[in-house]
Amino acid sequence: MKRIKPMLALLLAILFLLAGCGANKNNYGKTVAATYGDRTIYLDEANFWLRAGEASYSMYEQLYAQYYGIDFWTAESGRRAQTFADSLKEDVMAEIRQMNILLDHASEYNTELSDEDLAKIDKAIADMKSNYGTALFSESVIGNYSDESLKQSLINRTKALKVWHGVREQAATSVADEECKSFTLKFFRVNDESKTKDGETEISGKDLADLLERELSTGKSFEELTKTFSELNFQTQSFRRSSTDDTSQLFTTGQYMEDGQVKQFMDTTTDSSSGASTPVYYVVLCVSADDPIAAKNVRAKLESEQKEAHFDKVFVEWQKAAKKFSVKSAFTSLPLPGEK
Numbered sequence: 001m002k003r004i005k006p007m008l009a010l011l012l013a014i015l016f017l018l019a020g021c022g023a024n025k026n027n028y029g030k031t032v033a034a035t036y037g038d039r040t041i042y043l044d045e046a047n048f049w050l051r052a053g054e055a056s057y058s059m060y061e062q063l064y065a066q067y068y069g070i071d072f073w074t075a076e077s078g079r080r081a082q083t084f085a086d087s088l089k090e091d092v093m094a095e096i097r098q099m100n101i102l103l104d105h106a107s108e109y110n111t112e113l114s115d116e117d118l119a120k121i122d123k124a125i126a127d128m129k130s131n132y133g134t135a136l137f138s139e140s141v142i143g144n145y146s147d148e149s150l151k152q153s154l155i156n157r158t159k160a161l162k163v164w165h166g167v168r169e170q171a172a173t174s175v176a177d178e179e180c181k182s183f184t185l186k187f188f189r190v191n192d193e194s195k196t197k198d199g200e201t202e203i204s205g206k207d208l209a210d211l212l213e214r215e216l217s218t219g220k221s222f223e224e225l226t227k228t229f230s231e232l233n234f235q236t237q238s239f240r241r242s243s244t245d246d247t248s249q250l251f252t253t254g255q256y257m258e259d260g261q262v263k264q265f266m267d268t269t270t271d272s273s274s275g276a277s278t279p280v281y282y283v284v285l286c287v288s289a290d291d292p293i294a295a296k297n298v299r300a301k302l303e304s305e306q307k308e309a310h311f312d313k314v315f316v317e318w319q320k321a322a323k324k325f326s327v328k329s330a331f332t333s334l335p336l337p338g339e340k
Contacts, residue, residue: 025143
């Protein structure tokens with residue numbers, strides 16, 4: 001069974017629109033969905049999180065229907081020939097299992113909830129009520145699953161999250177300064193379709209790129225140029241110098257630039273339908289060849305990866321000693337759209 005890593009979003013931001021079936025769900029609070037050792041997970045809670053996951057795929061439902069003419073939930077997900085419906089159900093139960101394994105170790109970490117934690121949980125529930133109203137909190141979607149039950153579910157997830165955080169913080173992180181060095185670029189990306197006017201003359205492509213390069217070289221800012229040429233926009237991007245997986249021309253060009261230096265280069269883009277290649281021009285300004293803020297962000301990312309690797313190692317051992325987890329047919333037979 002797939003293991004789902006706990007995410008802070010389970011507490012702070014549950015962004016979904018639930019689309020449930022119209023069956024009577026008021027007996028879900030007495031129906032067993034799964035067991036973990038001597039703990040019972042009832043169908044009302046499991047159904048709630050299933051509908052949350054269901055809603056996160058609403059865009060894919062529309063795309064599959066529009067472009068492929070098939071039902072998303074009965075299509076194969078690419079995971080062991082499962083349908084998307086079966087994969088989602090597996091994911092929901094994997095998260096519940098992981099939460100319970102983490103709760104087994106709650107006594108080893110400080111999982112006491114502060115007033116601030118409880119206030120965030122209350123606010124999360126209030127926000128859901130305000131944003132989604134009966135689309136979520138209606139009998140046709142969640143039966144009589146109460147605010148109190150939802151709050152307890154969020155409390156358990158918050159405690160599990162604290163265990164996850166506690167394990168990660170035990171990791172011995174080591175990131176060298178050289179690994180974090182980064183540079184930051186601003187750049188325009190223009191092609192023959194990037195048309196604008198220089199006075200009364202419409203220009204595009206290479207002519208536009210040359211003009212932008214001249215203007216930037218004389219000290220004009222990107223912000224000034226976008227005011228003059230209102231159809232243009234620019235991007236800002238930071239790059240880790242020691243990156244081994246970034247082979248873009250933007251990276252290879254930028255790593256040799258100095259503060260304030262302007263460069264132009266041409267790349268190509270290929271049309272997916274016709275296969276035709278067209279030129280694309282980049283006009284690049286090096287904002288900082290050694291950006292301390294970007295380096296700080298890289299350090300935080302690398303340290304987080306080391307902490308997560310430590311958590312994964314610990315969790316593998318916890319799984320070996322975990323109690324038996326059993327998923328019941330009452331949950332696996334819950335219908336998702338398209339299922340009969």
